[in-house]
Every structure is written in structure tokens, then in C-alpha cells.
Amino acid sequence: MFMFTRFFSGIFGLGIGLAVGIAPAHAADEIETKAQLCAACHGDKGVPADPKTIPVIWGQERSYLMKQLRDFRNGERNSAVMSPIAKGLAEDDLRKIAVYFAAKTWPARPAPAKQPLPPKGIAQCQACHQPNFQGGMPAPRLAGLSYEYLVAAMRAFAAEQRTNNLDMPKFMQALTDRERSAIARYLSAL
Numbered sequence: 001m002f003m004f005t006r007f008f009s010g011i012f013g014l015g016i017g018l019a020v021g022i023a024p025a026h027a028a029d030e031i032e033t034k035a036q037l038c039a040a041c042h043g044d045k046g047v048p049a050d051p052k053t054i055p056v057i058w059g060q061e062r063s064y065l066m067k068q069l070r071d072f073r074n075g076e077r078n079s080a081v082m083s084p085i086a087k088g089l090a091e092d093d094l095r096k097i098a099v100y101f102a103a104k105t106w107p108a109r110p111a112p113a114k115q116p117l118p119p120k121g122i123a124q125c126q127a128c129h130q131p132n133f134q135g136g137m138p139a140p141r142l143a144g145l146s147y148e149y150l151v152a153a154m155r156a157f158a159a160e161q162r163t164n165n166l167d168m169p170k171f172m173q174a175l176t177d178r179e180r181s182a183i184a185r186y187l188s189a190l
């Protein structure tokens with residue numbers, strides 16, 4: 001009997017030791033596993049499977065990522081693809097996933113051909129998106145997103161199809177289609 005008690009308390013002690021030692025790594029693994037689902041489209045090295053329609057999320061601004069996941073989940077931002085995915089995530093995981101992707105490095109790519117400075121509009125964007133367009137709370141990084149994604153996002157704000165921000169539709173409506181296109185081309189080459 002004595003032997004058994006010692007044996008069990010030994011196992012039990014070991015169990016606690018393992019649980020305490022392993023718990024944090026295990027939590028990180030869990031986010032890593034959930035993030036693998038995202039890699040199918042957003043890329044396992046941060047380069048999206050189709051950059052024209054899928055934005056880069058590696059190294060994107062943290063609070064922006066978090067807000068988008070929440071907006072997709074509660075319908076403030078519509079996306080037939082992202083809404084069901086975000087609905088499948090637990091509230092508790094949104095922040096962890098945002099932290100996970102924000103901590104990654106924006107994917108490197110061959111230097112694109114520099115585009116001419118757009119005739120109108122970019123100075124005002126820099127107040128929020130930062131002078132180098134690398135983003136800052138709460139405005140997302142725009143530098144290096146694809147021309148097609150940028151122009152589509154700008155158009156969606158202008159048409160009030162994307163209304164999860166009160167300022168952006170007004171700014172985008174103040175520009176013509178041609179001006180938006182020139183800005184998107186410039187930003188995509190940064």
C-alpha cells in the first residue's frame with residue numbers, strides 16, 4: 001500500500017510538473033495551429049496566395065487586425081470569405097491571433113519600380129497611415145499592399161460598401177476614381 005501511494009504521488013507530482021512546464025508552450029502551439037488555417041490564403045510565409053484579392057496580414061498593425069477580425073465576425077465589414085472564418089474563432093482568440101500576425105515581419109519582395117507621386121491626396125493620408133505608410137494605431141499599413149487590393153478597398157469605402165470606419169468613406173469620396181487609382185499605384189510600389 002505504502003509503495004502504491006509513493007508511486008501515485010510520484011506520478012501525480014510529475015504530472016503537475018509537466019503541466020506547469022508545458023502550459024505556456026501549449027497555448028502558443030494552439031494559436032500556431034489556428035494560424036495555419038489562415039496560411040492557406042494569407043500565405044505560410046506572409047505572401048498571400050492571390051495578392052490581388054487577399055491582403056498581407058503579416059506585420060500589419062495589431063489593433064487594426066484585431067478590429068477587422070471583430071468587424072468580420074459581427075458583420076460591420078462584409079466578406080463572404082472572412083465572415084464565416086472570423087465567426088468560427090473564439091472572442092478570446094482574436095487578440096492572440098492579431099498579436100501573432102502583427103509580430104511577424106512584412107514579407108520582403110523584389111524592389112518594385114517606383115511610381116510617380118500622385119498629383120493629389122497623399123499628404124492627408126499620412127496623418128493617419130504615417131509618413132512612410134507603414135501604419136500606426138489604428139490605421140493600417142498600406143505600403144506594399146497590391147494595387148488591386150488597395151483600389152478595391154478605396155472604392156468600397158467611396159461607395160459606402162465598406163462602412164466600418166466613419167472617416168474613410170468621406171476621404172475616398174473626395175477623390176475621383178482616377179486619383180484613387182494613382183494613389184493605389186503609388187502605395188503598392190512603396
Ligand code: HEC
Nearest residue numbers: 037038040041053054055065068069078079081082085097
Ligand atoms: C479562403 C481564404 C482565406 C482564409 C482561409 C483566411 N482569409 Fe483572411 N482574408 C481573405 C480575403 C479574400 C480577404 C479580403 C476580404 C475583403 O477585402 O473584404 C481577407 C482579409 C483579412 C483581413 C483584413 C486585412 C486588411 O488589410 O484589411 C484579416 C485581418 C484577415 N483576413 C485575417 C485572417 C485570419 C486571422 C485568418 C485565419 C484565422 C484568415 N484571414 C483566413 C481570405 C482568407
Ligand code: HEC
Nearest residue numbers: 121124125128138139140150153154164165167168171183
Ligand atoms: C483620419 C485618419 C485617416 C486618414 C486621413 C486616412 N485614413 Fe485610411 N484608414 C484609416 C483607418 C483608421 C483605417 C481602418 C478602418 C477600419 O477599421 O477598417 C483606414 C483604412 C484604409 C484602407 C484599407 C486598408 C486595408 O487593408 O483594407 C485604405 C486602402 C486606406 N485607408 C487608404 C487611405 C488613403 C489613400 C488616404 C488618403 C487619401 C487615407 N486612407 C486617409 C484612417 C485614415
